[in-house]
Structure formats: C-alpha cells, structure tokens
Amino acid sequence: SYPAFEIKWFPISEINKKMSHMKEYIDVIKEVSSKCDEFVIACDYDIEGEVIGYNVLRFACGKQDAKRMKFSTLTKQELINSFENAEKTIDWGQAHAGLARHNLDWLYGINLSRALMSSISKTGRFKVMSIGRVQGPSLKIITDREKEIQDFLPEKYWNINIMGTIKQDEIQASHEKDKVWEKEEAERIFNKVNGKNGTVDEVSKAEKKIWPPFPFDLTTLQTEAYRNFRLNPKKTLEIAQQLYLGSYISYPRTSSQKIPPSIGYKKIITSLSKNPKYAELASELLSKNSLRPNNGKKEDPAHPAIYPTGISLKTTDALALKVYDLIVKRFLASFGDIALRESMNIRINIEGEAFITKAVRTKQEGWLKLYQPYSSLKDEQFCDAEEKDAFTNKKTDLLEKETQPPKRYTQSSLIKELEKRNLGTKATRAQIVDTLYQRQYVKNDPLEATDFGIKTIKILEKYSPKIIDEELTKHFEEDMEKIREKKKNMDETIEESKAILKDILHDFKSKEEKIGNELKNALYETSRKEIYFGKCPRCKKGDLILKNGKFGTFIACSEYPGCKLTLTIPGKAKAKYAEEQCQHCGFPLVIIKYPRKKGENYCINPECPEKKKNEEKDKGELNELNEKAKQRKCPKCGTPLVARKSIHGYFFACPKFPKCRHIENIN
Missing domain, CATH: 1.10.290.10 (Topoisomerase I, domain 4)
Structure with a gap:
C-alpha cells in the first residue's frame, strides 16, 4: 500500500532470507566493539561509504561518532598515512547528504513504484514496475529521443563527387555544396562537370594543436x-x-x-x-x-x-x-606533449564549379604516442598538389541521399547525458540504465524505448507529470550538494520532499483507475505486438501468434482448433515479425536473430518454392563436401568425417557427436 513515509533501518539479514548469513558479521562487530574504546571508519571515502560506516557505527557498535580515514587507493603506505592522520570526526556533510539521498530514493522509489503496480493490479493484471526520482526522467529522455526518431521526416538531397588524379595521386572530392537540396540543380552541376577535367584553384594548409586528454573521471x-x-x-x-x-x-x-x-x-x-x-x-x-x-x-x-x-x-x-x-x-x-595535426584543403575548379578534398595527418605525435591504440584520430594521405595543377576526372557520381534521424543513445552516451543534466550520481547512473532494461522499458544497445516504455511515459505525462519532472530531480540533487557542503539542513530537504510526494500521490490516487486501465491496455498491446506475426495465410481469419511448446517456441494460428497451421522457428533463434510477406509464397517473413549475429529475414513457410530451391542447392553442396569429408579421418577416434552446415557456414565434423565433438574448417 502507499503512501509509506515511515523509514527505519533494519539489518538486511532480517528482511532478506538470502542474506541471513550477514547476521554473523554484525554479531562479530557487536562483540568486538563492546571491547573497544576508539573507533575509526575506513569505508570508501564518499557519500555512500560515509553512510555505510555511520550505520555500522550507530547500529552495530552503539556509537555516534568516530575518527575518519581519508584515502583514494588501497596501497599499504596510503592506508598507513590515512590511519595516522585520521580526521577526528565523521564527515557529517557527506553522512547527512548520503542519508538524505537514501531517504529520498526510498520515499520516491517505493511509493511511486507501489502506486504504479497498485493501479495495474486493480485491473486484474500484474506487472513488476518501478519508477523513481532519476529512473523516471531517464526513461523520458530515451522516449523523447524515440519520438524525435518516429516523427522525423527525411529530406532528399544530392551529393556530387568526383574521383581522379592530380599528378600521380588518386583523390576524391565533393562539391562545395555538401548537400544540394534541389534535384534539378544537382543534375545541372553533374551534367556540367561529368567527364570534364579541371584545375587546382587553391591549396591551403593549417596546423592545429591537440592538447593531451584529461585524466579519467x-x-x-x-x-x-x-x-x-x-x-x-x-x-x-x-x-x-x-x-x-x-x-x-x-x-x-x-x-x-x-x-x-x-x-x-x-x-x-x-x-x-x-x-x-x-x-x-x-x-x-x-x-x-x-x-x-x-x-x-x-x-x-x-x-x-x-x-x-x-x-x-x-x-x-x-x-x-x-x-x-x-x-x-x-x-x-595526460603528461604527454601537445600533438600537432596538419590539415590540407584542395579546391578544384571544373567548369566554374568548385570541388573540395580534405586530408588530416599527425605532424607531431606528442601524447598520441602514449595513448595508442585508443586515440580515435586517424591519418589520411596528403596529395602533392600545387595551384594550377591539372586534375584528371576519371569518374563523376551523382548520389541521392536522405537526411538521417537523430541517433539513439547508447548506454555510454546516456550516462554522459544524465551527468550533463545533473541526474543521478556517478555511482548510480549505470545501475539506473540496468534497471530500465530489467523493467523492459528499453531494449537493445543503442537504447530503444519499448512500446511499453513509451506508453508508460505517455500515461505519466498525461496524469502525473511531476513523477518524471527532470527539474524536480535536479532541485533535490542541488539540495543534497548543499547538505554535503553543510549549507542546508538534511531534515528540511526530507520534509520538503515528503510534502511534494504527498501531493503527487494524492493526485495519482484520484486517477488510479484511469492510469491502471491505460497501463493494462499498454501492457496488452505491447505483449500482443511481441507475439504477433501477421494474418494467417491459410484460413485468412486468424492471426499468427508466437507460442511456447514442449520443444520450444513455434508459430500457430489463433483460430486453433479451427485452423491447425503451425510453423517452426530455427532452434536457439529469436523471432520477430518483419511486417512484410515473402514475395515467393505470400507467407509472413520473420526476422531471425541468433546470439551475436545480425538478424536476417526468413520465410516461415516450409513449402516455400524459394526455400525448396535453396535446400536443393544446399543438399548438392553438402553431397560434394561429404565426398571430400570421407577422405579425412577424425584425429580423436579415427572415424571418417562428415560435412555439416550451421548458421556460420559449412564445416567437417565427427559423426559420433556428441560422444566425439571434433570439428574442423572445410579449408
């Protein structure tokens, strides 16, 4: 039930049976501490470490303050120095900031997650859901990007490129208008320069200093x-x-x-x-x-x-x-010298049209030598060109292209974005991304918001926008920094957060039925989409649905037993509806994806004429390879080898598999 505002610390052994062994550790600390008159906290020196140390001190040792070691490595000498020069008291700024964060994360995480799950459970459905101070805004960032991608309307443009030589050097250059937006203009330029030679109008060189990289945060x-x-x-x-x-x-x-x-x-x-x-x-x-x-x-x-x-x-x-x-x-x-990069621009004139080719290379390695192979800077071949040199045009291309939608966030770029927006902490951002995967709000990498993730954010935007309010989260992050700096009182921030949360939950409760029904529908639509594979090509009435059987997953008609069409999926593969039909037989195509392999379109009709044709071809190739295989013997058991085919191609194997697992390349 929610709301829940009472917070009390308990030993984890009392609330999680899997962690019952932790009681022994706590008991040992209690026993040892009863014989001690001085305490030193040596947990990691940060907000989380301060809270851990303080909680052990007050709950297991029965003390309220201790000396504090400060260190950044676990080397022997630094630990000795840290012990000998320990601070006389806990870093109360860190401790209070950490306690405030624990309180806020618990209050928001527990209450908002319970509210979501309560709303959907009242519709008769169950789904583990979670949302929190940082998780909600993080998901919204991803769904906003997904919306940008879905709403993106590509625009056509044209590139005009030339390939040829200056002296003996092969070069490629592009028209000075990187994107030509009108087809007529692009064709005019192409027709004007196609097959025509030109002259080098200008050669310019420039140098740029590249400073060493900063040390890692x-x-x-x-x-x-x-x-x-x-x-x-x-x-x-x-x-x-x-x-x-x-x-x-x-x-x-x-x-x-x-x-x-x-x-x-x-x-x-x-x-x-x-x-x-x-x-x-x-x-x-x-x-x-x-x-x-x-x-x-x-x-x-x-x-x-x-x-x-x-x-x-x-x-x-x-x-x-x-x-x-x-x-x-x-x-x-980070200690290296400045690197020097040289750039070269060549401007070529063909019939009054300007084409540009560029190249960059390292002139002075500096720190780049120290950071190999991790530098992303590449060297390009320079052309030995001078003004008025002749350009021989060997090929002219007119390429039609489209503008591309914004890129999805990778796990890495999302963490950078969260840091930029001051959402979460350096220690928690990776876990937040992991939770979004676990809750099935996102999938793949780059991060793609699932239909359920998108619909969840839409519902919260409609009924309870404060839950995903980035500014509210940033406000509390700034407050916790002030607490760490001892410029703000911890209790004031916690009470303020409770007051805001009460308003959010009161508003949520008044709309709980509507929210629950919409979440239920979103869950149904998402589940349906994940298992839907198009209309049944046999009965024309039912839908092809992914099902789990005794021997794995398969596709069957929803009109069973009226229609008994069943179709198999290759073993160990994941299947997704490709939303198109096979041009040879009209059956739905599915995208089959094996672990660590790219997905590929696959016709699920076992009688597909094209599939039969390919199977005959494979059979012929296997027969040829089997003749070669007979000439080889298994080095482990001496049995003549046979040819096999996997998703990776053909190979030779011992026919006594699985007793003998010898395989070898056909070459």
Whole structure:
C-alpha cells in the first residue's frame, strides 16, 4: 500500500532470507566493539561509504561518532598515512547528504513504484514496475529521443563527387555544396562537370594543436571503455572496482579530472617503467624536465581522477587487462606533449564549379604516442598538389541521399547525458540504465524505448507529470550538494520532499483507475505486438501468434482448433515479425536473430518454392563436401568425417557427436 513515509533501518539479514548469513558479521562487530574504546571508519571515502560506516557505527557498535580515514587507493603506505592522520570526526556533510539521498530514493522509489503496480493490479493484471526520482526522467529522455526518431521526416538531397588524379595521386572530392537540396540543380552541376577535367584553384594548409586528454573521471572511463571495447558502463564500473580493491588503481567512483602532485607522479611512472609493456612510454616521460598533467575542470571533493598506483597487475582476466591498460595509457597520455595535426584543403575548379578534398595527418605525435591504440584520430594521405595543377576526372557520381534521424543513445552516451543534466550520481547512473532494461522499458544497445516504455511515459505525462519532472530531480540533487557542503539542513530537504510526494500521490490516487486501465491496455498491446506475426495465410481469419511448446517456441494460428497451421522457428533463434510477406509464397517473413549475429529475414513457410530451391542447392553442396569429408579421418577416434552446415557456414565434423565433438574448417 502507499503512501509509506515511515523509514527505519533494519539489518538486511532480517528482511532478506538470502542474506541471513550477514547476521554473523554484525554479531562479530557487536562483540568486538563492546571491547573497544576508539573507533575509526575506513569505508570508501564518499557519500555512500560515509553512510555505510555511520550505520555500522550507530547500529552495530552503539556509537555516534568516530575518527575518519581519508584515502583514494588501497596501497599499504596510503592506508598507513590515512590511519595516522585520521580526521577526528565523521564527515557529517557527506553522512547527512548520503542519508538524505537514501531517504529520498526510498520515499520516491517505493511509493511511486507501489502506486504504479497498485493501479495495474486493480485491473486484474500484474506487472513488476518501478519508477523513481532519476529512473523516471531517464526513461523520458530515451522516449523523447524515440519520438524525435518516429516523427522525423527525411529530406532528399544530392551529393556530387568526383574521383581522379592530380599528378600521380588518386583523390576524391565533393562539391562545395555538401548537400544540394534541389534535384534539378544537382543534375545541372553533374551534367556540367561529368567527364570534364579541371584545375587546382587553391591549396591551403593549417596546423592545429591537440592538447593531451584529461585524466579519467568515471563517466569518461565508461565512455572510452564502451568506445574501445563495447563494455557497458555497469561492467566497466565492476571491473574498475575490482582493480581498486586489488590496489591497482585509485578509487573509480570519482567525478574529478584532476590528479594532484601529492599522489607522487614520478614514483608511479617509475613503477610503471618496470613493466615491459609500459617501459618505453614511461621512460620517455621520465626524461622530461618536469611532469605536469593536463588536468580538466571537473572536481570531486572526495577523490582525484582515476590513476594507476604503479603496483604490477596480477590477473589473467582479459577484460580487466584491457580496462587497466586503458587507465594506464590515459594516465601517461595526460603528461604527454601537445600533438600537432596538419590539415590540407584542395579546391578544384571544373567548369566554374568548385570541388573540395580534405586530408588530416599527425605532424607531431606528442601524447598520441602514449595513448595508442585508443586515440580515435586517424591519418589520411596528403596529395602533392600545387595551384594550377591539372586534375584528371576519371569518374563523376551523382548520389541521392536522405537526411538521417537523430541517433539513439547508447548506454555510454546516456550516462554522459544524465551527468550533463545533473541526474543521478556517478555511482548510480549505470545501475539506473540496468534497471530500465530489467523493467523492459528499453531494449537493445543503442537504447530503444519499448512500446511499453513509451506508453508508460505517455500515461505519466498525461496524469502525473511531476513523477518524471527532470527539474524536480535536479532541485533535490542541488539540495543534497548543499547538505554535503553543510549549507542546508538534511531534515528540511526530507520534509520538503515528503510534502511534494504527498501531493503527487494524492493526485495519482484520484486517477488510479484511469492510469491502471491505460497501463493494462499498454501492457496488452505491447505483449500482443511481441507475439504477433501477421494474418494467417491459410484460413485468412486468424492471426499468427508466437507460442511456447514442449520443444520450444513455434508459430500457430489463433483460430486453433479451427485452423491447425503451425510453423517452426530455427532452434536457439529469436523471432520477430518483419511486417512484410515473402514475395515467393505470400507467407509472413520473420526476422531471425541468433546470439551475436545480425538478424536476417526468413520465410516461415516450409513449402516455400524459394526455400525448396535453396535446400536443393544446399543438399548438392553438402553431397560434394561429404565426398571430400570421407577422405579425412577424425584425429580423436579415427572415424571418417562428415560435412555439416550451421548458421556460420559449412564445416567437417565427427559423426559420433556428441560422444566425439571434433570439428574442423572445410579449408
């Protein structure tokens, strides 16, 4: 039921049976603390760590204050220094900000989620739903982008490109009007220059300084890990946390882009130089007169930017090695010299029409050498051209194109957008994205709002817009920052949030029936769409519906038993209606997608003439390959091999599968 405003802390062992073993830990802390007269909190030095330490202190130890260690790495020396120089009291700004956040997240998350689930359950349906202070606005950002994409009307435009040579150099150039919006004008230009040679009108060169990258804050690390390794933000944070716990890197949940001299630049780089992988790069930096990183503007009151400690990494985990290497290279690159990039523009005149070709290359590597292979800057071939050189036109293209809708957010770019809008925290944004997937509000990556996600936001916009109000969320984020800075009282913020929440819930309750019915309809339509595969081609009355059977999923007519049409789906594949018919037999086409493979159109009619034709072709190819296979014997059991076909193509295999699992490439 809702609303629920009473908040009381309980040991997790009392409310979650799966965590009952935690009682032993709490009991040990209670027993040990009864014999202690001094307490030091050594949890992670941030808002979340402060709350954890304070809760253990007051609930398990029965104390209200303690000394506080401040550290950014788990190296032995830093922990000793932190212990010897511990603050005399808890960081009450962090503790109160953390408690305020816990209260607000619980009050909003529990009450709003219960309200949604209550409204839909009263219609006789059940669906696990959640919404919260940050989750709601985050979903709205995604659905707003989806609406932009759906409402987007593409416009036609034309490109005119030429390919040819200047001296001996092959070049490609585009008309100075990058997009020609009128077909008649595009055709006029094309006809004017097609097959005609030209002259170089102008050659210009320019140099640009590229400053070293800033040291990593968490968001930038997640962005770069996604760009280079396609790691989602949650996984990147998990790996970074493990590296931190192993003392290999500094605390990862930081929004800082600054590394202070106090961390010991030279000492860390000297330690890295002992690793053969980084020896050359580190030695290059150590030969400089001074070490000064290119710090960014972003700061974090608790921690510096992410940096390696210099301790040699001991792991065989491939992903951990990749993320660690990225962090080390970024750290080293931040100390590098400015890189110099040179650009070249060539302007070609053909019958009075100007065509431009551009190229960029690195003139001075600087920090780029230290950040390989992670730099996204590419070098292009320069043309040895001078003014009045002849251009020989070998080919002219007139290309019809369309403007493209805005891109969907990736998990990485969404986290950057949330940070930009001051929604959520560096520690919670990845989890919020993960929750949106779990609740089936979004799918795929780039993030695509599901029909249910879109309809949920539409319903909330219509009946209770404050639930997804970005400005309200930002207001409380700013309040919590003021609490951390000891400029605002925690209780005032909590009481204000309760008052606003009461109004939201009162308004919601008055419209609960309407909201529930619309959510029910949205759920039905979404579920229906996911299992609908077009009209039945046999009886013309029913719909083809995806069903689950004893041997997996299959497609059947909704008019069963009147119509007994059933169609199979290839094993281990996911199927989705392609919303078009097979041109050979008229049956619906489905998009079949295997794990780690692109989806492809597939006709579900087993009697499709085109499918039969392809099957005969496959049969012939298999027979030919089987003749070759007989000449090979399984190296494990000596049996002659046979040819097989999978989604990846043909291969040779032992016929005694699954007892013998030997396979080999047909080549």
